[in-house]
Amino acid sequence: MDAFYASAELLRRPELKGQPVVIAGIGPMRTAAQVLAHPGRGVVTTATYEARAFGVHSAMPTVKAARLCPDCIFLPVDFSQYRRLSQAFKEAVRTLTPEVEDRGIDEIYIDLTDVPGDAFRLAQDMQQRVFAATGLTCSIGITPNKLLSKMASEFNKPRGITVLGLDDFTRDLHEKIWPLPAKRINGIGPKADMKLAGLGIVSIGDLAAADPAMLIARFGKSYGAWMHEAAHGRDARPVVTISEPKSRSRETTFEDDLHPKHDWNTLAAWMVKLSKQVAEDLKKRQLKGRTIGIKIRTDDFKIITRDKTLATPTDDEREIRKAAFECFQRTNAKRRLRLIGVRVMVEGDKEVDSTKASPEDPHTMVLFE
DNA sequence: TCTGGGGTCCTAGGACCC
């Protein structure tokens, strides 16, 4: 989806169309001056294309965005609205094919292998269905695999359609993909990109030309080999239409850093609250987990985690809270804290055990002796 | 010039078991 949160807000506030707008985790609507007068700890989630022209982008601290763009309008996030629109656009695509993989709130992969028709026209059809259902625009990349489609979808934003590698894979790879920076590959982030740059590898073409044995020596067997494959546009991952959640969590960044001892009461209250929220979330989704963990971020931005595995899965608030407190004590935190979070690793149903060992079956009873 | 919240996957060491 194109500038998803921002576009979603403009649906409700059409008078802001054409203006630089920033969606961020802040209070009510604000001007840049008001943001600077009361600087918080939020970051930009989405900016309209007009705001991006000022250099504003996702993950940028809100205060920095306000400095860069004095005429920007700052709006708070409204996830329930975005979730509704997210469901609507995904439903619209599923009217074309059920082979849809969720990639978060505003992205999907679609397997069009068995959908007849010209690729470009299919993309146009999809854009129309999505717009009719939501009033929002999206960009689409159609290629032989997920890796390339992800890159192609970003080529002509907004409202872009890019078809790549279907007629002449090698030509498109060399002309359209290899000139791009290596970090445009989904899976090469800031760290790997820096390390690559240190080796003189900047573009995807550079990466493709690099000796795979060298990449493996520098980045490890798995990641190094994958990088080489990715640079050559190869990716065999299927579109996965169903997936089970692995963990549920809640975390919060404090307005002001808290001292682990001096501000213990406030900290403890947060842990109680977050444990409760996680427990409610698990119950609502009928999930349970045995491994409960906490995460803290200290004032030097370092993350420390501790976790504890229980004998049996739980969704009980008190049990989660108790484990969270135990974990916190084990951190031995001395520095001030800026964030705390509580997480439960979700277990698949323990059906494995009940099928393996039924009480009526004398052979399986041995397992318990 | 300060860096959100919610996730996934990978690595690696140690404990423990056969």
Add this chain to the structure above:
DNA sequence: TCTGGGGTCCTAGGACCC
């Protein structure tokens, strides 16, 4: 006194993504 070759589970950290 020197010690294999699997395997699983738990824990901690880190990179990356939307």
